[in-house]
Every structure is written in structure tokens, then in C-alpha cells.
Amino acid sequence: MTAQPQFLKIPPLLTSFAFLSLVLCGAIFGFFYAWICSTMWGLDTAEPTVAIAAMQAMNASVRNAVFAPAFFGTPVILFLTAWLSQTQRRKLSAWAFLAAGIVYLIGGLGATMVVNVPMNEALALVEIPQSTQAAQQIWTDYSAKWQVWNIARTVASGISLALIGFAFLHLKEV
Numbered sequence: 001m002t003a004q005p006q007f008l009k010i011p012p013l014l015t016s017f018a019f020l021s022l023v024l025c026g027a028i029f030g031f032f033y034a035w036i037c038s039t040m041w042g043l044d045t046a047e048p049t050v051a052i053a054a055m056q057a058m059n060a061s062v063r064n065a066v067f068a069p070a071f072f073g074t075p076v077i078l079f080l081t082a083w084l085s086q087t088q089r090r091k092l093s094a095w096a097f098l099a100a101g102i103v104y105l106i107g108g109l110g111a112t113m114v115v116n117v118p119m120n121e122a123l124a125l126v127e128i129p130q131s132t133q134a135a136q137q138i139w140t141d142y143s144a145k146w147q148v149w150n151i152a153r154t155v156a157s158g159i160s161l162a163l164i165g166f167a168f169l170h171l172k173e174v
Helices: 012-045 048-061 068-087 091-124 132-169
Strands: none
Touching: 012 048, 012 068, 012 091, 012 132, 048 091, 048 132, 068 091, 068 132, 091 132
């Protein structure tokens, strides 16, 4: 009789939640990362009136059923995966999933809700000025601060993703 591989000894529910954790966290990390390396750089090179209007449109459209599971669901799934790992005596993985959830909750979701969302809501109220110089000042003030906080939430999401990788490496350990 052949020995069963270790990964087959991981309960299916735990495996499912671990993969869901990976997918959701990877999705939100990729979302934040794309803003760093393409969206904001592109908007910074556009006419400031166009950049403001485009950012207003993107911020209005991001509140949708496709984005919500990754943004809001990631910490919930991470905490549930940590709990399932703990109940299955996978303590190292449980701690890693828990840490990933805390890091994302504070640095990803929390930073977004405390800084980026209020900035987005303030920008939504801006009437785009006719003056290019006035628009440039609005955009420069907004973009610089917004990008610093986007980098912070991207790093937090990346750390969470790395912690999930660590959890996977130790998931078979009982």
C-alpha cells in the first residue's frame, strides 16, 4: 500500500478556503499594484482636467459587485481560514493566515477607508476648473498624497499575500 501524499491529508474545506484566501488577496494586491504602475502614472501625464474627470469616473465605477468580494471579503476569508487551520491543528498556517488578515485589514482595507476613500469623495465634489493651472494644482495635490497611501496599501496587501504563501508551505504540518 502506498502512503498518501501529505497534501491529500489537508481537509477539503480548509484547502478550499486557503485557495480562496490566495485568490482574493492576489486579486486585491493586483488591483492596488496596477494603480501604481500604470493608472496613476498615465493620469499624471494627461491634461489635469482629463485626469480629474477620469479619476472621478473610476472612483464612481469601482463600487461594484465584482470589486467588493476581493476588497471586503479578503479579511473575512483570511480570518475564517485561520480559524479552520487552527481547528485542524495547523498552528503555523493558522498564525500566518491570521497575520495576513490583520495586515490587510489595517493596511489595505483600513488605509483605503480612512485615507483614499475620503480623498476620492472630496475629488468627486470638485467642479473641474477651466483654468489648466488651477486644475493642475488640484490634481497635483490629490495625486501625490493618494499615491503614497496607495503604495502603503499595496505593500500591506503584498505582505498579506506573502504570508498566505508561507501558510501554504506549512499547511500540511500538523
